[in-house]
Amino acid sequence: MNKPTKIPVVPVHLVVPFILITFCFALWGFANDITNPLVSAFGRIFNQSQTISSFTQVAFYGGYCLMAIPAALFIKKYTYKSGILLGLALYAIGGLIFIPAASTGLFWPFLAAFFILTCGLSFLETSANPYILSMGEEATSTQRLNLAQAFNPIGSITGAWVAKEFILAKMNKLSTAERAALPSDEFEVIKMADLQVVKTPYVIIGVVIAIMFVLILLKKMPKSKQDDGNKGLDIKGTLNRLISNARYKEGVIAQAFYVGAQICVWTYTIQYGIKVFMDLGMIEGDAAIEAGSYTIYALVVFTISRFICTFLLKYLTPGSLLMYLSILAIGLLIPVIFVGGLFGLYALVGVSACMSLMFPTIYGIALKGVGDDAKLGAAGLVMAIGGGALLPYLQAYMIDTFSVNISYILPLVCFVFTAIYGYRSYKTYPYQG
Numbered sequence: 001m002n003k004p005t006k007i008p009v010v011p012v013h014l015v016v017p018f019i020l021i022t023f024c025f026a027l028w029g030f031a032n033d034i035t036n037p038l039v040s041a042f043g044r045i046f047n048q049s050q051t052i053s054s055f056t057q058v059a060f061y062g063g064y065c066l067m068a069i070p071a072a073l074f075i076k077k078y079t080y081k082s083g084i085l086l087g088l089a090l091y092a093i094g095g096l097i098f099i100p101a102a103s104t105g106l107f108w109p110f111l112a113a114f115f116i117l118t119c120g121l122s123f124l125e126t127s128a129n130p131y132i133l134s135m136g137e138e139a140t141s142t143q144r145l146n147l148a149q150a151f152n153p154i155g156s157i158t159g160a161w162v163a164k165e166f167i168l169a170k171m172n173k174l175s176t177a178e179r180a181a182l183p184s185d186e187f188e189v190i191k192m193a194d195l196q197v198v199k200t201p202y203v204i205i206g207v208v209i210a211i212m213f214v215l216i217l218l219k220k221m222p223k224s225k226q227d228d229g230n231k232g233l234d235i236k237g238t239l240n241r242l243i244s245n246a247r248y249k250e251g252v253i254a255q256a257f258y259v260g261a262q263i264c265v266w267t268y269t270i271q272y273g274i275k276v277f278m279d280l281g282m283i284e285g286d287a288a289i290e291a292g293s294y295t296i297y298a299l300v301v302f303t304i305s306r307f308i309c310t311f312l313l314k315y316l317t318p319g320s321l322l323m324y325l326s327i328l329a330i331g332l333l334i335p336v337i338f339v340g341g342l343f344g345l346y347a348l349v350g351v352s353a354c355m356s357l358m359f360p361t362i363y364g365i366a367l368k369g370v371g372d373d374a375k376l377g378a379a380g381l382v383m384a385i386g387g388g389a390l391l392p393y394l395q396a397y398m399i400d401t402f403s404v405n406i407s408y409i410l411p412l413v414c415f416v417f418t419a420i421y422g423y424r425s426y427k428t429y430p431y432q433g
Contacts (some may be wrong), residue, residue, distance in 0.1 A: 030154030054396035065119030065386025072379035083127035089118030095206025164292030173285030251366025254421035255384035260391030261414035322422030329354035
């Protein structure tokens with residue numbers, strides 16, 4: 001009796017295309033997490049409030065939000081390869097715009113660079129996930145996507161490390177107060193030098209992205225069954241069905257709150273850590289570098305927890321796991337807000353363990369049962385990343401008005417919403433989640 005043939009996760013003839021597209025997962029993870037510490041860094045460089053500096057995240061995640069549906073329509077009309085190439089082109093252009101931005105000595109050109117860069121990331125994320133699914137047999141599609149997604153946190157950890165070692169560590173160590181006391185000409189010299197430090201990693205990654213663009217352009221890539229033009233795309237009908245679907249509609253809202261919470265937690269870990277270490281006697285510059293290490297620890301915890309939570313899904317429904325993780329995150333944020341110090345910082349790192357599986361879990365619950373409407377529905381869930389544009393701005397306002405500890409009430413409230421969605425997904429909705 002012949003043994004059944006084992007289906008390969010990635011067919012041999014698709015290994016090179018798979019590697020090229022998988023590398024894109026690491027590239028957008030790198031962009032996300034090299035940028036988070038810059039909110040605090042720009043505050044020091046330009047001697048401006050956290051509220052103003054938080055426009056870094058408004059521009060960054062605003063690009064995701066505004067470009068998600070155009071990206072989905074573009075990919076539907078053309079091909080996944082075209083979507084990835086356009087995404088890489090915008091990513092590279094955004095990175096290279098840091099050259100003139102640093103020369104101006106102004107804040108807003110950096111915001112333009114971030115916005116263009118993340119318009120590219122929106123195309124990449126909208127294209128790469130379904131493209132990886134299509135690179136082989138349907139029976140192994142989930143394994144294939146999980147393998148590709150494993151490289152995203154590797155890119156994230158690398159981005160956070162580069163931010164710590166090549167931006168925060170190389171900036172001038174003068175504190176915000178010391179910079180404010182300098183004569184204007186001395187302040188300008190230090191500011192321009194620090195902007196050159198910020199510029200360098202983005203220019204390098206822009207060049208790397210340009211090389212990736214050429215490699216994918218020249219490589220013959222496989223065609224997907226979905227590369228069939230825009231026939232049959234009923235936008236109005238699809239939108240009407242999605243809006244009337246409570247499971248999906250509430251999922252988009254939950255995703256916006258989750259992404260907002262995630263970006264709040266990670267963006268202001270630096271600010272929280274600076275306060276902790278300055279209270280222990282460090283100067284602001286050294287405190288920023290030490291706090292940068294904790295963003296890396298958070299990402300490592302996030303990555304490890306992803307594997308643990310994936311295992312737990314064998315025993316728990318996605319909705320119940322989402323609810324339990326949200327409740328645990330709320331519990332950890334209580335000492336972050338009311339205790340502070342190193343204990344609060346450790347608890348803040350622990351929140352990352354709770355967040356590890358939230359995005360894909362909400363994504364999967366929301367799209368369950370929507371059939372062909374998932375093509376446009378997925379774009380709506382990418383648009384929800386816009387929560388990462390608005391909520392960090394609100395948290396920055398709370399930091400400037402109250403304190404960094406009190407500001408973490410905002411992500412706590414966000415996790416209340418994700419807990420409710422998790423509960424409703426397996427108690428209320430018609431499909432078990």
